[in-house]
Amino acid sequence: MSGATQPTLPLPEASAAPARRRRRALPWIIALVVVVGLAVAAWFIAESITRSILTNTVREQVITQLALPEDxxxxVGFDEPVLPQVIxxxxxxxxxxxxxxxxxxVLADVSVRATDVPIRGDGDIGSADATVVFAEDQLEILLSQVSGVSxxxxxxxxxxxxxxxxxxVFAVSVAVGLDLTPSAVDGDIVLTPTAVRLGNAELTGDGLRDRFGSVVDGVVRDYPICIRDRLPAGLTLREVHVEPSALVAEVDVDGAIIRDASLQADGTCS
Structure with missing residues (x-):
């Protein structure tokens, strides 16, 4: 019976175990992807909500503190993302x-940029500056309040x-044209004559004085415009220049204005 044929046992398929492992791993991979997706979605939702709340809060505070119209x-703009900064x-x-x-x-276009701004009211702003832009018609109103200029x-x-x-000049008025260069002096806008015109002739202040005497001193002089009573006390005029359609004032902002009510109140022209 030694020549009898031995029964042949079926060999296991080599790919069966890896296939089962892949099938078992697949749900975990799917679950991981879902969890990561939910986490990312939650981040973006939290970021969006935080940005919306912060924007509304800043807007309400600005309107309240500066007594602006409700509408x-x-x-409001921030660096992104906002959520880590808030945290x-x-x-x-x-x-x-x-x-x-x-x-x-008067009306003006105002923009402010601040850095390192505490959001819990327990410190000062790191740095801040503002730009205040007066259109030509608004500058006319400001200048009309200066003695000697309409x-x-x-x-x-x-x-x-x-x-x-x-x-x-005696019983008559002589029309004089002035080119005035603006500058910032002690928080005021000061307009200083750089050219004088009499009719079609361009003169210097001394040339006009030679013709009309000391009466010229009332015209050829500095013209200060105080805007301190129109701005919070925590703002100080630093620089001013003329653009084609506006006068632009660059302003420094005291970092303590975020917490000091006296700096938020209007300044004075005393």
Whole structure:
């Protein structure tokens, strides 16, 4: 019986075990992808909600602190993402901008950029500056409040503001044209004559004085425009220049304005 044929046992399929392992691993891979997807979605939802809350809060605070109209359009911008900054307690950058902001009896376009802004009210802003832009018609209103200038006929011819003034000479008034260059002096806008025109002739201040004497001193002089009473006390004029359609004032912002009510109140022209 030694020659009898032995029964042949079926060999296991080599790929069966790996296939089963792949089938067992597949649900875990799917679950991991779903969890990661949910986490990413939750992050974006949290980021969106945080940004919306922060934007609304900043807007409401600006309107309240500066006594602006409730419907004032205010644009707010931050560095992204916002959520980690909120968790850390300060904003890397905060931009606030609004057009036609009422500043007393004039309107101006105002923009502010601040860095390292604490959001819990327990510290000062790292740094901040603002830009205040007065259109030509608004500058006319400001200039009309300066003694000796009506503001009418004002034109902006960079780098100068050009105006016509009436110079009283005995019983008559002589029209004099002035080119005024703006500068910032002790927080005020100061317009300084750089050219004088009498009719079609361009003169210097001394040349006009030679013709009309000391009466010229009332015309050829500095013209200060105070805007401190139209801005919060925590803002200080640093620089001013003329653009084709506007006078632009660059302003420093005191970092403590975020928590100091006295700096948020209007300044004075005393």
């Amino acid at each position: 004032q359009q205010i644009d 850390g307690g300060s904003l890397d950058r905060l931009d606030i901008a609004s057009d036609d902001v009422p500043l007393g009896d 503001g009418a006929g004002l034109t902006l011819d960079p780098p100068n503001v050009t105006v016509d003034v009436d110079m009283p």
